[in-house]
Amino acid sequence: MNNVVCFVLGGGKGTRLQPLTSERSKPAVPIGGKYRLIDIPISNCINSGIRRNYLLxxxxxxxxxxxxxxxxxxxxxxGGFVEILAAQQTNNDGADWYQGTADAVRKQLRYIQQPGIDYVLILSGDQLYRMDFAKMLKVHQGAQADVTIATLPIDKEAASAFGITKLDDSGRVVGFLEKPESDSELAHVRTSPEWIDEQGIESKGREYLASMGIYLFNRSTLVDLLEKTDYQDFGKEIFPAAIRAKHVQSFLFDGYWEDIGTIKAFYESQLEMTLPNPPFEMHNADLPIYTRPRFLPSTRLDDAKVKQSLIADGCVIEKNVSITRSLIGLRSHVGEGAVLSGVVLMGADYYRSDRRANQEVSGDPLLGIGAGTHIEGAIVDKNCCIGKNVKIVKPANCPDDARCGDVIIRDGVIVVPRGTVLEDGWELKNPEACDF
Known part of the structure; x- marks a missing residue:
């Protein structure tokens, strides 16, 4: 894999993930209690033997x-690296921001054209999955393809949310339709379940192959497509153009894959990790997910009741706390008698004893979750100071995209933004509609 270079696309403004992306990019959003989204594609590359990685x-x-x-x-x-290529002004490439995924790579073509590179892997920085890219390269080389795209079998109900590929019997992509809805459109891009079964993947009634937004290009093909066009997006422009002019092959994938594009998708993917047999397993010795090493003490629990939950390092869980189907992040402090159910608690960047956690006003709540507080169905972002006897439970008939003070309800999920301070006795009630 030494002749493969990977470009991880850092994503746009992440509007649909706000407020989690108000102060951070999508790939920087914390997941799994101690990781960030960007750790997923980079770990996949390392586990696949790809050592040269750029992040746009x-x-x-x-x-x-x-x-x-x-x-x-x-x-x-x-000889490996993970280097950051931020939008910048140069003499040759102009002074514009990245105008899209393809434009971002186009502005960094000089890194693709370096010696020793034969293949370019394009990944998204906001997807949750495990994939062996060496297998994808093998399919690409075996088919003598110019481009190979990873595809996922899905059923008819899900097809309208994806770009669907149409294949011939050899697995070559001969058509592509973005988010088909009508029966005639769906029929045009249908793949025979029998053909999927023949590829060693059980179709299970799935007869559509969705684009995963993972592309492997011959370097010469990618350079040609970027230099001879002004296309700005891979999924909507570069990939359809490649189908018309090049040999585009499909690489079938049938593992867990989730595009973390919305608050609902993020919340559900996190809570799925707490299941006894999670669809995405962090505990995999052969294919680990790497992240920043931290020198934190073990979590301390004092007569707490914890059920179907994950608790990261450095936490303090006090007496009579009840935690059910929740994910507790680094350095979280949960006060005596607190109740957390279906909560993604992202934790804190420092301890209560750190000078950065000092109260700005005497009497302000301390960093963490106060005693007697009750939280259900919520994401609590980092460094929040939730007071005692606070109640964060969605009221009946609560409208979506609503706000109560600093707390927001989006996609049916309560979100407490980063650094929020809620005074003792605060309660989520009478939320008002807000505009994102």
């Missing part, structure tokens, strides 16, 4: 840059 960033990227700098340091004999 533009929006709210300071925390993302810090995380990468502190995490991915290869030894000097390995």
């Amino acid at each position: 960033t533009q929006f709210n990227s300071v925390s993302l840059h810090r995380h990468l700098r502190q995490t991915y340091n290869f030894d000097p004999f390995n």
Whole structure:
């Protein structure tokens, strides 16, 4: 894999993930209690033997840059790297921001045209999955393809939310339709379940192959497509154009895959990790997910009741706390008698004893979750100070995209934004509609 270079797309403004992306880019959003989304594609590359990785960033990227700098340091004999390519002004490429995924790569073509590169892998920085890219390269080479795209079998009900590929019997992509809805459109891009079964993947009634937004290009093909066109997006422009002019092959994938594009998708994917047999398993010795090493103590629990939950390092869980189907992030402090159910608690960047956690006003709640507080069905972002006897439970008949003070309800999920302070006795009630 030494002749493969990977470009991870840092994503846009992440509007649908706000307020989680108000102060950070999508790939920097914390997941799994101790990781960030960007750890997924980079770990997949490392596990696949790909050592040369570039990350294209533009929006709210300071925390993302810090995380990468502190995490991915290869030894000097390995020759590997994870480098950040932020939008910048240059003499040759102009002074514009990245105008899309393809435009971002176009502005960094000089890194693709370096010696020793034969293949370019294009990944998204906001997807949750495990994939062996060496297998994808093998399919690509075996088919003598110019481009190979990873595809996922899905059923008819899900097809209208994806770009669907049409294949011939050899697995070559001969058509593509973005979010088909009518029966005639669906019939045009249908893949025979028998054909899917013949590829070693059980179709289970699925007869559509969705694009996963994962592309493997011959370097010469990608350079040609970017230099001879002004296309700005891979999924909507570059990929359809490649189908018309090049040999595009499909790589079938049948593992867990989730596009973390909305609050609902993020929330559900996190809580799925707490299941006894989670669809995405962090505990995999052969294919680990890497992240920044932290020197934190073990979590301390004092007569707490914890059921079907994950608790990260450095937490303090006090007496009579009840935690059910929740994910508790690094350095979380949960006060005596608190009740958490269906909560993604992202934790904190420092302890209560750290000077950065000092109260600005005497009597303000301390960092963490106060005693007697009750939280259900919520995402609590980092560094929140939730007082005692606070109640964060969605009221009946609550409208979506609503706000109560700093707390927001989106996609049916309560979100407590980063650094929120809620006074003792605060209660979520009478939310008002808000505009994102």
